[in-house]
Amino acid sequence: MQFFGKALTALACGALFASASWAADVTNVRVLGWYGNQPQSQKLERPFWEKIGERTQGQFKANFRTIDELGLKGFESLRTLQSGAFDIVSFQISFVSGEAPVLMGADLPGAAFTFGDLQRNLTAYQPVLEKELDTRFNAKLLTTWSFPFQILYCKGQVKSLDDLRGKKVRVSGALSAKLVESLGGASVTLAGPEVYQGLMQGVVDCAVTGSQYGNSNDWFEVSDSLLPIPVGGAGAVLHVARKAFWDKLSAEQQASLAGELKKLEGDLWAMGRESHENGINCNIGRTPCDGKLGKMTLVKSTPADQQRVNDLLKSDLIPLWLQDCNAASSTCGDDWFKTIGAAAGIQP
Incomplete structure (x- = not known):
């Protein structure tokens, strides 16, 4: 090959x-x-x-x-x-x-x-x-x-997912792109090594990655708010x-x-x-930290934010995923709802 x-x-x-x-x-x-x-x-x-x-x-x-x-x-x-x-x-x-x-x-x-x-x-x-x-x-x-969950680094003060409306967000895949768009943001595809400059120059307002990857690549220097809700999955x-x-x-x-x-x-x-946890600590300047200490503000996810993402999973993300999955397996949707859906309390 x-x-x-x-x-x-x-x-x-x-x-x-x-x-x-x-x-x-x-x-x-x-x-x-x-x-x-x-x-x-x-x-x-x-x-x-x-x-x-x-x-x-x-x-x-x-x-x-x-x-x-x-x-x-x-x-x-x-x-x-x-x-x-x-x-x-x-x-x-x-x-x-x-x-x-x-x-x-x-x-x-x-x-x-x-x-x-x-x-x-x-x-x-x-x-x-x-x-x-x-x-x-x-x-x-x-x-x-x-690996660690794919979370949000944002410039400026972002207090909830509502603040993503109108923002340009570097995403980690098609499903996270759909989620960002459903939240009112604009999804942007950008390679990991390009994100630091993208945040600094305003090409993007927020970016999705793991807490440790973002810290090791100095994203905390060009962003202010850290939202640990996993909009990019794990x-x-x-x-x-x-x-x-x-x-x-x-x-x-x-x-x-x-x-x-x-x-x-x-x-x-x-x-x-x-x-x-260590990556989050580092980005917000808290110990223990095995990386670089930053000064970001940690914005704790609220039950309302989690519920909103969960609702969008059901209304937008699962249907998008099933378009491809049903073509690969006729039982794809049934299999998912009988396993993960049942375990997570998500029903069709």
Whole structure:
């Protein structure tokens, strides 16, 4: 496939395969991680795979690469798995929503406002995720977890979602764009590295991202109000295995690898929670903070704001999502309302 480019051609030639000197009973795993500039990748995922041999008593050896190391784009992650170039891949759901709209149902803006809500929703939706990955992508679901919620950085004093009316807002995807527009704002597409200058020059009035990403990129210097209501959803991530690879493992190997990944999943959830709160602390100049201290004003989300987003989820976002999802699965809507809808108290 042409989209892999020279990097994957080189990998296919042997860079990621087992060395002849390795013991015959060691299974080599080719792993593609998400973007390497994320602390989840640096502090948890890469060390996990580097030590997978120790963790599994020598059953596995892994070669871990991040998607940006290979010059690939986020939407290509599932394709690399299907091609056989990798055995296990991690990816953020929103990046593959175009070819996998059923998966996007796990992270619709307005369905979760806390990490507890999000974990509840992902647990409820897990059978749908497993079926979709199996039938359409020949893949097995291994973990579900999340980056920090996608929240709002705004210039000036913004006291509620009503104040988004008439403002230009950098969004994180089609559904957050629809939500902003339903709130009376104008959605703008802008790459992450361009947002600082965009806020400074007035190209946008507000921007959506995670609290820690915005802090590490100094958005607090060019914005004043921080609204933690997740108008961009969360950043749900999946680890999935190529089914042909998984099925070749012995039952003992499957249990061992699945057990270790379950521990990694727990650590990733904990980091998501901690980094979300830590990023908020940093932006508003509060400790503990592992980043840069800012002087933003934290605008706590009100029950009225949450209810408004929840109402727009039902009236605007779900119908928009279903336009694509129904084309991929005739049971998409029913599956969602019977799982996440039931768990979150959202009915058609």
